[in-house]
Amino acid sequence: IEYADKDKPKRANAVPSKPQEQPLVAVVMGSDSDLPVVQPGLAILKKFEIPYTVRITSAHRTPAWMAEHASSAAANGIKCIIAAAGGAAHLPGMVAAYTHLPVIGIPVKPTIGDGMDSLLSIVNMPKGVPVAAMSVNNSTNAALYAARILGVGDAAIAKKYVQYMQDSRGEVREKDRKLAE
Numbered sequence: 001i002e003y004a005d006k007d008k009p010k011r012a013n014a015v016p017s018k019p020q021e022q023p024l025v026a027v028v029m030g031s032d033s034d035l036p037v038v039q040p041g042l043a044i045l046k047k048f049e050i051p052y053t054v055r056i057t058s059a060h061r062t063p064a065w066m067a068e069h070a071s072s073a074a075a076n077g078i079k080c081i082i083a084a085a086g087g088a089a090h091l092p093g094m095v096a097a098y099t100h101l102p103v104i105g106i107p108v109k110p111t112i113g114d115g116m117d118s119l120l121s122i123v124n125m126p127k128g129v130p131v132a133a134m135s136v137n138n139s140t141n142a143a144l145y146a147a148r149i150l151g152v153g154d155a156a157i158a159k160k161y162v163q164y165m166q167d168s169r170g171e172v173r174e175k176d177r178k179l180a181e
């Protein structure tokens with residue numbers, strides 16, 4: 001693949017969240033303007049101590065870089081990709097075209113409209129190229145879904161997920177109790 005960019009990476013996923021650990025999730029987004037939406041999901045990955053990389057790989061502005069990143073992800077030890085994009089949000093589908101890894105799409109609400117265009121762009125994939133579509137701006141669920149996928153083969157992540165569910169139930173029960181007082 002020929003790069004148009006001068007900042008050609010030496011290796012895909014060159015900026016791991018924890019350099020000493022093997023990244024398991026690759027988070028990509030179409031633009032730095034998507035970052036505020038992606039950040040709650042990054043916080044979830046940190047909470048679960050899941051090492052990740054985060055990069056801007058635009059399907060239409062940097063297509064060669066996007067293809068290189070997605071197609072090398074599995075060989076780089078990545079187990080799951082989270083892809084956020086808004087508007088004509090073809091990034092998750094394009095990423096899925098370049099990897100056999102599970103791809104979780106986050107529809108980002110554009111500056112114009114309510115995000116339905118982003119959602120439908122991601123959820124309405126043609127048969128044969130599946131992408132898991134989250135709700136609009138819901139990077140939290142994207143990260144939690146990644147944790148569920150990784151938990152199938154990683155008991156430590158599964159244990160943290162069960163704890164997360166118990167904590168969540170506890171918080172809601174506590175709110176219920178306070179309301180009933």
Ligand code: RP5
Pocket residue numbers: 029030031032033034058084085086087108110
């Ligand atoms: C998409 O276009 C990005 O994912 C972003 O949500 C949207 C707008 O991008 P910018 O024009 O803000 O860079 O590719």
